[in-house]
Amino acid sequence: MGPPAERQEQRLLLLSAAGTLALALVGIAIGLLSGAKSIVFDGIYSLADAGLTLAAFAAARLIARGADRKFQYGYWHIEPMLGLVNGSVLLLACAYALADGADAMLAGGREVSFGPGIGYAGASAIICLSIYFFVRRRSRGLGSSLLELDSRAWLFSGILNAGLSFAFLIAILLNGTRAEQLAMYFDPAILILLALGMAPLPVRSLLAAGREILQIAPADLDAHVSRIAREVAARHGFIEHQSYVTRVGRAQFVEIGFVGASASTAMTLGALDSIRQEVADAMGGLRPGYWLTIDFTADSQWI
Incomplete structure (x- = not known):
């Protein structure tokens, strides 16, 4: 990802953080005024997400700096670390909301003014889905896991706010009917559903970050x-080969060892470099964040 792409990534993250922060503050204010804790939770969740998006922006700037003497492989490792923090914070928020909603349900529900909530949730759903499509379109080809995570959060928020608006509308329609008492349970019930609905997103972030932090080899990259x-070894007469891969954020680390038929096999440095280039081309070419090491030996213990 070259400098223009890096600047594009940073601009999108900054724009996303500003939008999330604005929606969060409006949501918390409306939630407190109407007494709807489901909206307050949505606002707090968005506020935490805005902070984490700003952290992602800072991480993107560090990654763009490239390697230095202290971090000689670059700052790619920050991506999974940020994913771990992101997932942990948002999962804790979901757990708190779930507990609060369950407590309110057991206490007989709570009175809420649903009118303001419908307007906020409906407008928020439209804004969230619009930003989702905008970020997805502008981030194509950037290969940024930070933007991928951010766009999924916008999509999820848009869908949940649409559901929130629909649920509030039903609660208003219940007023003056025999089922009016059920409206008392709508806010805590929605809070529980929001918590359960939002939980998979941070869980996926935690699992993905955990795999990269533990350097578990990605099955797709390993097979590729x-x-x-195997094809290069067969083409050039190597009797054995071994490969090792790992992925950290958007960085890929690949090491391949080839074993020659005998210690007397002679190949020039140019020929060996030609094989290296062959492998690199098959992998899609050398690029920032892609580390390729290829060893040649006559003794399999060195691979």
């Missing part, structure tokens, strides 16, 4: 590199 190594 193994196939390339």
Whole structure:
């Protein structure tokens, strides 16, 4: 990802953080005025998300700096670390909302002024879905896991706010009917559903970040590199090969070892570099954040 792409990523993250912060503050204010804790929770969730998006912006700036003497492989490792923090904070928020909603349900519900909530949730759904499509369109080809995570959050918020608006509308329609008492349970019930509905997003972030922090080899990358190594070994007469891969954020680390038929096999440095280029081309070419190491030996213990 070159400098223009890096600037595009940073601009999108900053724009997303500003939009999230504005919606969060409006949501918290309307939720407090109407007494709807489901809206307050949505606002607090968005506020936490805005803070984490700003952290993602800072991380993107560090990644754009590239390697230095202290971090000689660059700052790619910040991406999964940020994903771990992001997932943990938002999952804790969901757990608190779930507990608060369950407590209110057991206490007989609570009175809420649903009118303002409908307007906020409906407008918020439209804004969230619009930003989702905008970020997805502008981030195509950037390969940014930070923007991927951010766009999913906008989509999820849009869908949930649409559901929130619909639920508030039903609660208003219940007024003056025999089922009017049920409206008392709508806010805590929606709060529980929001918590349960939003929980999968941070859980997925935690699982993805955990795999990268533990450096678990991605199955797709491992299979792709193994196939390339096998084909190159067959083409050039190597009797054995071994490959190792890992992914950290958007950075990929690939190491391949080839074993020659005998210690007397002679190949020039140019020929070996040609094989390296062959592998690199099959992998899509060398690019920032892509580390490719290829070893040649006559003794399999070195691979």
